[in-house]
Amino acid sequence: MACINPRNTDVKAPLVVFDLDGTMIDTHADLIESLNHTITSAGLTPVTYEDLTHLVGQGARVMIRRAFDLKNTPLSEDELEPLFDRFIAHYKAGMPGKSRPYPGLTACFDRLKAAGMTIAVCTNKQETLALPLLEGLGLTGHFAAITGGDTFEFRKPDGRHIFGTIEKAGGDPARSIMIGDSVNDILAAHNAKIPSVAVSFGYSDVPVADLNPTTIIDGFDELTPELVLRLIEAQ
Incomplete structure (x- = not known):
């Protein structure tokens, strides 16, 4: 197993940054349920799992707006805010609901940490939703940092x-990689000039190979310390 030399104190541990929805956690059932709870109150017909890949990725407000666009229904800013509040209240009340980690996730965490690596979360989900979800699934303690779509101004x-x-x-950005399932994750990694790993099982609305990630995995058994080090050393 790859391992970090603890005597080399000048070099920071490799950092593996994970997206949340569709990458670490399969949240689709709860997202769809809360979104339909929200939009049907405004007279829209429900969306389905097949619609989800076109809706998620930029937070709840954008998801609601995209649902209205999908149904060819206009939505003003004044109308959006109460719908947003309705979505948040319903989604948060049910946590963690049916959401579950993808197979092999915690074993992957254990492997990475045993090799001296650090793990973090970078999601566009609001902190007020990401933190209780991870806490409810017993995952919070794995991460050195958890940032959401409202943590920064970007x-x-x-x-x-x-x-x-x-x-x-x-x-250290020079010793970090990004794991994600969508264009936002892979493009963010490109913009940060760090390696990216796309998971093939998430919510992307296009084949993840089209996003030009550094590499693709089909399951977390493939995310090994050796792969992380190989990607970092190839930068």
Whole structure:
């Protein structure tokens, strides 16, 4: 197993930054349920799982607006805010609901940490939703930092979201990689000029190979310390 030399105190531990929805956690059932709870109150017909890839990725407000666009229904800013509040209240009340980690996630964490690596979360989900979700699933203690779409004045695909996460986690951009499932994750990694790993099982609305990630994995058993070090050393 790859391992970091503890005597080399000048070199920071490799940092693996994970997206949340569709990458670490399969949240689709709860997102769809809360979104339909929200939009049907405004007279829209429900969305389906097949619609989800076109809706997620930029937070709840954008998801609601995209749902209205999908239904060819106009939505004003004044109408959006109460719908946003309705979504947040419903989604938060049900946490963690049906959301579950993807297979092999915690074993992957254990492997990375045993090799001396650090783990962080960089998600466009609001902190007020990301933190209780991770807490409810018993995952919070794994992470050196958790940043959401409202942590900074910028968010993915802005590379500064990743940089801010790396700083909070005590990492070094030159020794960091990004794991994600969507264009926002991979583009943010490109903008931050760090390697990216796309998961093939998330919510991307296009084949993840089209996003030009550094590499693709089909399951967390493939995310090994050796792969992380190889990607970092190839920068």
